[in-house]
Every structure is written in structure tokens, then in C-alpha cells.
Amino acid sequence: MNMKKYMILAAVALVASAACSKVENTVVTPDQAISFQVANYVPQTKAGEVKFDEAKTFSTYAWFHPTSGVAQAFMANETIKWQESAKSWASDRTYFWPKTGYVNFYSYAGTPAPVITDGTATYTDKTIAITDDALLASAAYRYSNSSANKYGLQYGTANTDVTGVPTLFHHILSQVSVIVKFDASEISDTKNKWDLTVNSLALNYDNKGSLTVTFADPGSTGEAWPYAAAGYNWTPSGAYTNLSATVTASVGATQTTTAPNVSAGLTFFDAITVLPQALTNSATIDLNYTLKHYYDGAEQIYETVDLTGAKGIKLTDFTVEAITAWNMNYKYTYTITIKPNNTVTFDPAVEAWQEKAAGYTITQ
Numbered sequence: 001m002n003m004k005k006y007m008i009l010a011a012v013a014l015v016a017s018a019a020c021s022k023v024e025n026t027v028v029t030p031d032q033a034i035s036f037q038v039a040n041y042v043p044q045t046k047a048g049e050v051k052f053d054e055a056k057t058f059s060t061y062a063w064f065h066p067t068s069g070v071a072q073a074f075m076a077n078e079t080i081k082w083q084e085s086a087k088s089w090a091s092d093r094t095y096f097w098p099k100t101g102y103v104n105f106y107s108y109a110g111t112p113a114p115v116i117t118d119g120t121a122t123y124t125d126k127t128i129a130i131t132d133d134a135l136l137a138s139a140a141y142r143y144s145n146s147s148a149n150k151y152g153l154q155y156g157t158a159n160t161d162v163t164g165v166p167t168l169f170h171h172i173l174s175q176v177s178v179i180v181k182f183d184a185s186e187i188s189d190t191k192n193k194w195d196l197t198v199n200s201l202a203l204n205y206d207n208k209g210s211l212t213v214t215f216a217d218p219g220s221t222g223e224a225w226p227y228a229a230a231g232y233n234w235t236p237s238g239a240y241t242n243l244s245a246t247v248t249a250s251v252g253a254t255q256t257t258t259a260p261n262v263s264a265g266l267t268f269f270d271a272i273t274v275l276p277q278a279l280t281n282s283a284t285i286d287l288n289y290t291l292k293h294y295y296d297g298a299e300q301i302y303e304t305v306d307l308t309g310a311k312g313i314k315l316t317d318f319t320v321e322a323i324t325a326w327n328m329n330y331k332y333t334y335t336i337t338i339k340p341n342n343t344v345t346f347d348p349a350v351e352a353w354q355e356k357a358a359g360y361t362i363t364q
Contacts, residue, residue: 032097032145036060036080036089036107037164038137052089052169054082058109058135060091060167063118065142066101071118074103089164097145106215107137107167114213121213125237128173128207130272135169138223139215166223172211173273174232174326177333178203178285180250181265182257187340192259195292196338198251199304201268202286204312206236209275230327232276271331278325284312287336 038052052058062075078091097103106116110133114121121136143165182196211234215224227233250266257263277283286308293300307313316324318334326332 033090034095034097034103035086035164036167038080038089038107038167038169052167056109057081058107058137058167058169059113060105060107061116061118062095062103062105064098064101064103066098071104074098075105080107089167099145102142102144102221104217105140105143105165105167107140107169109135109137109169119215119217121215123172123209123211123234125208125210128209128273128275130269130274132173132273134172134273136172136213138166138168138170138225140165140167141215141217141224142221144221168223168225170225170227171329172213172233172276174276174328175271175331176203176269176274176326177267177271177331178269178336179265179267179333180287180289180336180338182255182263183337183339184257184259185262187259190259191296192340193294194257194340195254195294196257196263197254197290197292198266198268199288199290200251200286200308201288202308203269204282204284204286205241205274205279205315206238206277206283207241207275209234209236209277211235227328230330232278232325232327234276234328236275236277265335274326276326276328279315279323281314281316283315285315285334285336286312289338291338293340 060078063071064074065071112126250268255263288306290304292302
């Protein structure tokens, strides 16, 4: 009887033990670190995209939009650089994709820097130096983690070509070069030679202005850039600068040109960056040069020509291509070609004899 009781108690204890046992079914959701895919778009080459320099960095702002609730700041001016060990673009601090909702990314590089909010990038009263190169990327909207693509698509089909948050940069400034050359190609007599010396050259233009870039949420994952066509878009402040070309070694340099040749040209501004703007009569090049003419080795004459101030060369007067504005992400090369004046010729004539009637009458 006691044995039977013990057996029943043992059975009850076994059932109780089974009832208290814990079975865990764990679903592992991997955390995916955020990285970037960068490129630099240069429309004037019509060649597409240029690889972003791995020796440089850029900065990123990002906002997390949860499934419900207000947007949250996610990245605040975070420096993104090439991580050689991981072979990817990322910040030194690792950021992981949220498990819900999506993230909007806004990136910039170079100077001047903008003020960025979730949807806008603003440059206010910025003075543009000739070495500035301000880059602003298309906004990357509504990206999230996804089983189809680790860089994620909140909507639509996963893009398997993407290796990071798409970051396509645009130059938001303009670029200008100025070249002066002498053209003797129309002169056949090779005994003619000219020495061209540029004494001074200055570029007058507005170098201060403001720009507000407003991105439009595409409503699905994708890159948003508001300027589909060329435009200067900046609002100049009217602060004109007289930029002297003495910053280069070309001022004072002399180029010798013999007929019938064209000189290689003196480059005074080599791809300087300038504020995009509509060109008015105030946008000019001031040029002062000396020209010496030799014939058969003997100096004939020399003269100094002053095209400055009211006589300055208007940028709107260049005729190869009518350029009325400097547009963002475009490069402009201004070539000033100096030619000999028309050759001296003569138009000889002899004044006709003027006839006068004279008479003498003798009366006898």
C-alpha cells in the first residue's frame, strides 16, 4: 500500500516537472549597419557619375520616421568616410537600421556648409571663395531595412544594384576659367611677330548669395533632387567683387606669336568656383595689355590697351555661345582672342583738274 502511494506521488511529481519545463522559440532579427553608396554627378561631361574621392569625407543628417508618432533625429551632421577595412562608406560610429518605419537621409560635402532640416537645405548669405566646392546630394527618402535588400526599400522592388544609401552629389556652384590668346592665323607673312603681355586682368561678379533647396518627398523609396534643368537658383546679394588675376603667374607673362600661328594662351583663372547667377552688365572682365609688333626682327610699334571700368568686357558679349547665366554644376571657359587690326591699305586718287575759263579780247 505504501509502495503504491510512493509510485503515485512520483508520477505526480513527474507531471508537475513537465508542466514547469520552459521551451523557447527564438526568432533572431539581425541588426544591419547603415552604409552609403556615393557618386559625384557631372552633367557637363554627359558621362554620368564620377567616383567620390575616397580620401575625402562628407556629412549626413538623417531622420527616423516610425510607423506611428513624430519623426526623430537619427544622424546629426555625422561624418561619413571610406572605411578601408570594411570596404564601405560609413561613419566611425555604427548606425543600425530601425526595425520599423523608414529613414530620410540628407548629405553634403565641401564648403560652404548648409543648414539642413528634414526636407530642406539652406545656404544663407554665403560668400563664395574661388576654392570652394559645395556639393549637395539628392535626398534619399524612405529607406529602411528589408529582407529583400539589406539597404531596404520601404516601397516597391528591391534595388539589387545599391550597396549603401544612394548618395548622388551635385555641384551647387559654378566653375569659370579665363584664357587670353593672340591669333595671327590670318597673316601670311611670317616676318610678322607679336609679343602679348597681360598687365592686369580682373573678373567682376557677385560672389555672395543665398539658396534654399526644398526636397519633395516622392512618396516611395527613391532619390529626390528638385532641379531637373539647368538653373542658377541662387539669389545674389548684389555684393560684387573685383577678383584680381594676380593670384596666378600669368599676369606679366609674355607670349610671342609669329604669323600665321595662334598662341597657346595664358590661363588667368583655372576652374575657380563662383556663385551661380544671372549675368548683368556689371559682370565684366577688366583687361589691360601691351602689344609689341616686330617685322623681320625689328620692333615696329608698341601700344598699351586698357579695357577696364566702363570699357570692360561684358560677359554677355562673348559670342561663341550665348551665356546669360552661370548655372549650378556647370563649367564655363571664357577665351579672349586678340587679333591684329586690319592691315593698312591705301585708296589713292588724283583730284581732277579744275577748269577755269579765261579770255582776252583785242579790238583794233
